[in-house]
Amino acid sequence: MTKKLGFGCMRLPLIDKDDQTSIDLPQVERMVDMFLDRGFTYFDTAWMYHAFESENAVRKALVERHPRDSFTVATKMPTMMLKDEADHQRIFDEQRRKVGVDHFDYYLLHNINGSTWETARRLGTFEFVAGLHDAGDVTHMGFSFHDSPDLLDEVLTAHPEVEFVQLQINYLDWDDAGIQSRRCYETAVAHGKKVVVMEPVKGGTLANPPEDAARLIEGLGAGASPASWAVRFCASLPEVMMVLSGMSSMEQLEDNTGYMRDFAPLTEEETNTLLRAARLIRSDTAVPCTSCRYCVAGCPKQIPIPTYFGLYNSHMRDPGSAHSKMYYANITRHASKASDCIGCRKCVKACPQHIMVPEMLADVAKAFEAE
Ligand code: SF4
Ligand code: SF4
Structure with a gap:
């Protein structure tokens, strides 16, 4: 059975923490090797991760060092950067060169929301990716999504050809009025789609929860890390096919692959405890930023x-x-x-x-x- 943990390549270890391009490649190579050794196969990258360097790092650490049939790789069309139709083919060709593959196992339209949905409709981005799928350049077609359940329903109704959606799901956002993880998940399931989870640890917030929530989670026992409960919460959802964890160190990778090797779904009691912890954390977080850095490149003042x-x-x-x-x-x-x-x-x-x-x-x- 495919293991439900994917290696997210948006928070790779850095040599200089202020330089997103300074990826610590020897460490990434060791992490990739251990991930594969332990039976995991799914890698998720994107055009813009690590200031456009993540796809190159995936080629160097993974593609050039391991047989093509030992892993699957996902990347994304940057919908937020598209200016005209010709950008589709230009970017896709460049992605194949950067990652060093002739086809992608999973290919997503990146970050569909109110504004990129407009762009994708105007430029025919869904049709372009469906064409790649028909030509065999892309095995599975999907999109990542950051907006309301109503918009998700609209997009999936307009594009039934899509096979999976990537959603922000974690126990903190599950019942959050803004992110609405639960309703987005239920909408995807109602359309018969499989779900890939991003931000299961909410940009690291759930790896270090505030004291009162941490105490509650510790009470679940077994000495498991707070991050492990967050990832297992997502993996326990039946229609989730993959949970992506953006791993930044060997230690995180060892922890994640340890408890996900023989994954056991949460009990109802464990799930309810995490939802209680979410209420405590929510009352304690001033800005719900996940450190995704999507805002950074476009800021004219370069504010970090x-x-x-x-x-x-x-x-x-x-x-x-x-x-x-x-x-x-x-x-x-x-x-x-x-x-x-x-x-x-x-x-x-x-x-x-x-x-x-x-x-x-x-x-x-x-x-x-x-x-
Ligand atoms: S403020 Fe910036 S880094 Fe934080 S969640 Fe929003 S886009 Fe991502
Ligand atoms: S200048 Fe201010 S408002 Fe404009 S992108 Fe930067 S942070 Fe946002």
């Missing part, structure tokens, strides 16, 4: 938005600590400040979590820049 939101969340959990403020002061010696935001709102359009970035940056500035 997710870094500042991470610091702000830590600060709000422990306002008495000087740690986050000191960190902020260090970073702003060489990067734009939160108060440099000009309010152009490009980031708001790019953010899959629907975060009102400029307003939140104003709060960050108030917390960290006032004397």
Whole structure:
């Protein structure tokens, strides 16, 4: 049986944590080897991950070092960057060159939402990918999605040829009024689609939950890591075919592949405990940023938005600590400040979590820049 854990290649280990292109390739190679050794096969990358370097890293660490039939690889058409129809073929050809394969096992339209749905309809992106599928250049066709269940229903009704959808699902967002993981999952299932899960640990938030939630999760026993409960929550959903975990270290990979090797679904009691923990965590997170970095490339002021939101969340959990403020002061010696935001709102359009970035940056500035 195919194992339900996929290697997400958007948070690979870095040599310089401030440079997304500085992927630590020797470490990635060791991680890839262990992942395959333990019987896992699915790798997920995308055109824009790691400032366009993730697909190259997948070629070097995986494709050039392992037989093609020992793994499956997924990548994505960057719908948010398409300007005209000719971009489709140009980008796809470049992706085959970067990843070093003649076909992709899974190919997705990346980040369908209200605005990219418009673009995809105008440029015929679904039709282009369906053509790749018919020609054998793509084995399975899907799309990743960050919007409402109603829009998901509209897209799946318009495109029944799609075989799977990639959704943000985790126990924190399951009943969240903004992300609506549960309703999106139920919509996909109602259309008979398989589901790939992204952000099962919510950008790392669920690997280090706040103290009261952590205590509740520890009570589940067996010394399992908080991240393992988060991943198993998603893998326990019957129509989920794959849970992607963006692994950044050997330690994470060993943990993930350990409990997912002989995966056991959660009991009802365990699921309910995690949903109780979600309520505690939600009351404790100021900005629900997942560090996906989708907002960063388009910011004219090059503000390191997710870094500042991470610091702000830590600060709000422990306002008495000087740690986050000191960190902020260090970073702003060489990067734009939160108060440099000009309010152009490009980031708001790019953010899959629907975060009102400029307003939140104003709060960050108030917390960290006032004397
Ligand atoms: S609104 Fe501010 S943070 Fe967002 S893209 Fe514009 S300048 Fe950058
Ligand atoms: S603000 Fe939104 S787009 Fe930017 S990193 Fe956070 S979740 Fe991603």
